[in-house]
Amino acid sequence: MSNSSKKIGVIGSGLIGRSYTMLFISAGYRVTLYDILPEQTQSAKKDIWEQLGALEREGLLRGTLTRQQQFDLISTTQNLEECVKDAFFVQECVPENLEIKRSVWFKVDKLVDNNVILSSSTSALLPSVISEGLEYKNRFIVSHPTNPPFYAPATEVVPASWTDADVKEKTIALLKEVGQVPVVLNKEIKGFVLNRIQYSILGECYRLIRDGVVSPEDVDTIMSQGLGVRYAFMGPWETAYLNANGMLHYGELYSDMILGIQQDLGPPERMEGPTLEAVNEAMRKLAGPEETIPARRQWRDRRLTALAKLKKEMDKA
Ligand code: NAI
Incomplete structure (x- = not known):
């Protein structure tokens, strides 16, 4: 199956949601970008188009697709269900606030099945604390990027004690495929390693x-x-x-x-x-x-x- 038939849902279209979207489309994945603020997804698309242009000019565009081909893989939505429907991977990039993150993940939990990977960009919240009580907490993992992710590719991958082994392996494989450099923590710890x-x-x-x-x-x-x-x-x-x-x-x-x-x-x-x-x-x-x-x-x-x-x-x- 080519990557363009595989979908990733990105929740939150701020700084990090935009970066993750750019990484995923560079490898040809379709991305559906969701935000509670419609104007955010619109400005995200404009910003991503400009950033792709700058990368192309510098010879730093990742993957084999052109700027236009990558950009065409993005769709936006104001509907969370549409964002995560049929996605094999969901990357959450909402503000660093436990209540917001848990409220988003509890909604997503009702919309997915046991095959999906549920990944959070959190900088400091422990995966066990965010995912406690989710039906699919075994599918939950943290993928914490360094800012700006395109130029500082190290990404901390932090499973909870209950995260399935294949979730860790598949997350590492995906991050490598899009040009990131994953570093896996053997156990969760406050602040992870980078911070x-x-x-x-x-x-x-x-x-x-x-x-x-x-x-x-x-x-x-x-x-x-x-x-x-x-x-x-x-x-x-x-x-x-x-x-x-x-x-x-x-x-x-x-x-x-x-x-x-x-x-x-x-x-x-x-x-x-x-x-x-x-x-x-x-x-x-x-x-x-x-x-x-x-x-x-x-x-x-x-x-x-x-x-x-x-x-x-x-x-x-
Ligand atoms: P941001 O403030 O730029 O973007 C957050 C986005 O989430 C906004 O577009 C906002 O409208 C949206 N949002 C808020 N509530 C929402 C909800 N309930 N559902 C959907 N969308 C919602 O934040 P940023 O910087 O992108 O951070 C996102 C996550 O990434 C945080 O957990 C942060 O700690 C982490 N992170 C940030 C880094 C940075 O340097 N900014 C570096 C690494 C990780």
């Missing part, structure tokens, strides 16, 4: 500012001109491995020092008050005032596009 790492970094960056060690701009420089440059191509473990003659050697050289520094890190703290205000002021100078954030996002995306092209070329070599 646990991200928030550990943010926590220490916050303490360094609060304690007056360094300016907010200079913290960002350490990442963008230091650690982040390497992390665009390899993770912290390979970085360490290459910084010595292997991991065991790295441990001999640095484990005591690392432990000493880790023991010196402070406890978690809520980001607020004068420290947060100081960071905001610094970021307004660095990245522009709040009203210019959309333009700065475009600046970011141009750089991410260039990096994605470079990585693609280097991976081919």
Whole structure:
């Protein structure tokens, strides 16, 4: 069966719903996009058409279909039943709110059967908490993308303890097919992996500012001109491995020092008050005032596009 005869339902047509739609159509799947706000699906289609154009111009359009062929695979609806009817995979991309997500999934649960895969984009809600009580909770899984998914393809796949094995395997296969890089968590954990790492970094960056060690701009420089440059191509473990003659050697050289520094890190703290205000002021100078954030996002995306092209070329070599 060709992919164009297979249907995926995408629920919620905001930032992530649009990205998932673009990923699925790149492999030729038909997508029915649903939102409670009709104007959202209309603006999603317009936005997707423009984004596909930009990808085509950069040579980054995924798959073998043209921009028009991919776009023609999208339909929109204001009817949830129409969205999920006959779909083999449903990707939910509604706001990060447990009540909204559970209310959507309880409606979907009444409209599907035991063959479908029910996948949520949630950034932090545990799959067992969202799917508890669903008749088809065994078909439920989290597929948490990195933003923006087209340029940062790592996707966390998080099953609940009751998720069927084939749901995990089929979700991994689908994500790979559309060009994503799935990473499976063996068990669910608060914040999954990406945000646990991200928030550990943010926590220490916050303490360094609060304690007056360094300016907010200079913290960002350490990442963008230091650690982040390497992390665009390899993770912290390979970085360490290459910084010595292997991991065991790295441990001999640095484990005591690392432990000493880790023991010196402070406890978690809520980001607020004068420290947060100081960071905001610094970021307004660095990245522009709040009203210019959309333009700065475009600046970011141009750089991410260039990096994605470079990585693609280097991976081919
Ligand atoms: P968004 O706010 O851009 O889009 C949410 C969409 O859902 C809106 O179009 C809204 O009209 C629609 N919606 C609201 N209630 C609905 C309902 N009951 N039924 C159908 N549609 C409904 O949000 P975004 O950023 O796309 O986030 C969606 C999910 O993806 C969240 O769980 C978020 O945590 C997760 N996520 C977001 C990332 C990001 O950087 N924005 C990254 C990775 C995951």
